[in-house]
Amino acid sequence: MNTVYTDLAARFGTPLYVYDRQALDAAIDNYFNAFSGSRALICYAVKANGNLSILKHFAARGCGFDIVSGGELARVLAAGGDPAKTVFSGVGKSADEIRFALQNKIKCFNVESLPELERINALAAETGCRAPVSLRINPDVDAQTHPYISTGLKDNKFGIAMADAEAAYRRAAELPHVDVLGMDCHIGSQLIDLSPMVEACERLLALLDRLAAQGIVLQHLDLGGGIGIVYDPKQDAEPDIAAYAAAVRRLLDGRGLELILEPGRSLVGNAGVLLTRVEYVKRGENKDFVITDAAMNDLLRPALYDAYHHISNVSAEREAFVADIVGPVCETGDFLAQNRLIGAQAGDLLAVHGAGAYAASMASNYNSRPRAAEVLLCGGEAKLIRRRETLDNILADEKACLSGISACH
Numbered sequence: 258m259n260t261v262y263t264d265l266a267a268r269f270g271t272p273l274y275v276y277d278r279q280a281l282d283a284a285i286d287n288y289f290n291a292f293s294g295s296r297a298l299i300c301y302a303v304k305a306n307g308n309l310s311i312l313k314h315f316a317a318r319g320c321g322f323d324i325v326s327g328g329e330l331a332r333v334l335a336a337g338g339d340p341a342k343t344v345f346s347g348v349g350k351s352a353d354e355i356r357f358a359l360q361n362k363i364k365c366f367n368v369e370s371l372p373e374l375e376r377i378n379a380l381a382a383e384t385g386c387r388a389p390v391s392l393r394i395n396p397d398v399d400a401q402t403h404p405y406i407s408t409g410l411k412d413n414k415f416g417i418a419m420a421d422a423e424a425a426y427r428r429a430a431e432l433p434h435v436d437v438l439g440m441d442c443h444i445g446s447q448l449i450d451l452s453p454m455v456e457a458c459e460r461l462l463a464l465l466d467r468l469a470a471q472g473i474v475l476q477h478l479d480l481g482g483g484i485g486i487v488y489d490p491k492q493d494a495e496p497d498i499a500a501y502a503a504a505v506r507r508l509l510d511g512r513g514l515e516l517i518l519e520p521g522r523s524l525v526g527n528a529g530v531l532l533t534r535v536e537y538v539k540r541g542e543n544k545d546f547v548i549t550d551a552a553m554n555d556l557l558r559p560a561l562y563d564a565y566h567h568i569s570n571v572s573a574e575r576e577a578f579v580a581d582i583v584g585p586v587c588e589t590g591d592f593l594a595q596n597r598l599i600g601a602q603a604g605d606l607l608a609v610h611g612a613g614a615y616a617a618s619m620a621s622n623y624n625s626r627p628r629a630a631e632v633l634l635c636g637g638e639a640k641l642i643r644r645r646e647t648l649d650n651i652l653a654d655e656k657a658c659l660s661g662i663s664a665c666h
């Protein structure tokens with residue numbers, strides 16, 4: 258029995274996300290060690306887990322941030338992160354978001370298309386400044402990951418095609434209100450074999466050389482995020498960050514380029530669990546169900562990607578049976594695991610592992626379920642870093658509009 262988890266569940270209720278600061282530090286140290294002595298900036302991808310206390314911790318550890326919306330920039334600023342170490346990715350940056358980022362003097366816009374480049378130039382002109390830009394190049398390598406999280410192939414919506422890249426850089430170099438600083442890519446997420454990332458780096462460097470020959474000299478190379486984590490301790494291999502770092506460092510040797518990385522999942526994923534209580538065990542004719550108080554609104558990954566999350570019983574070891582572990586949401590797709598061997602009975606506390614990344618950040622209020630609380634373990638101390646949402650929180654914005662409705666028939 259894990260008494261820490263039992264105590265936390267008793268104190269804060271379930272479902273509950275629990276993160277471990279020591280594990281966050283170990284993950285960031287892993288990157289720092291692999292790239293020590295090189296000019297590398299680790300820009301944590303906020304989308305993986307944007308909790309302000311986690312951002313504050315990464316900022317204190319010297320990280321920058323990778324953001325994809327004005328909302329994420331607001332999070333970085335609220336957490337005391339440095340906008341000068343923040344890069345802005347994403348295919349659909351709105352004018353307001355670009356203005357907000359310009360006002361806050363972010364490090365770089367990772368530009369995904371020519372129309373976006375023109376918009377940034379026009380808005381920088383309006384503000385009387387020059388916008389720092391990098392072009393996101395689609396290197397057309399297969400990341401060999403789930404199709405929904407693969408982003409570096411020709412058919413993806415992301416980035417500028419390699420064939421159009423030189424013309425795009427020439428256009429960028431002509432624009433009076435942008436500074437063309439870098440080149441970036443992000444080929445996909447949850448990569449276990451990192452060789453596609455090394456291949457992407459090689460392709461980008463070849464392009465960088467062709468540009469230099471045309472007088473367009475860049476200062477940084479941003480290789481995105483994407484390094485995977487072990488979700489299934491029985492099956493998954495651990496990606497070798499040190500070997501990846503060594504390969505990239507060899508490729509960058511003597512070039513004087515600043516290296517930027519945008520890891521998300523690999524910094525937080527295995528630093529978190531989702532604690533959930535078993536409500537019922539339902540024995541069916543063909544199937545058994547373990548029904549928990551956490552659902553797809555708390556952890557969407559199994560429903561959306563058929564993702565595997567290891568689930569353990571925190572309360573007791575019991576005789577195992579095969580069951581679907583499901584939540585209370587009214588959707589057949591609402592499962593945390595399917596056909597899983599698990600020993601559990603009503604009242605048991607379960608831990609869903611690998612829930613530090615893309616769990617709380619993808620949570621919703623579907624079925625009017627308040628979002629769960631988040632706790633950060635700091636040594637022996639448990640700190641609440643997000644209060645459990647209340648029904649009042651959920652209803653407030655609609656209640657505020659209710660009185661206007663009485664006149665409509």
Ligand code: LLP
Nearest residue numbers: 302346443446447482483519520521522615
């Ligand atoms: N940079 C860019 C431009 C990205 O699009 C992403 C993730 C990252 C960095 C961080 O990637 P990471 O190191 O976390 O793999 N919801 C999905 C993952 C979507 C990832 C989207 N982009 C999941 O739960 O698996």
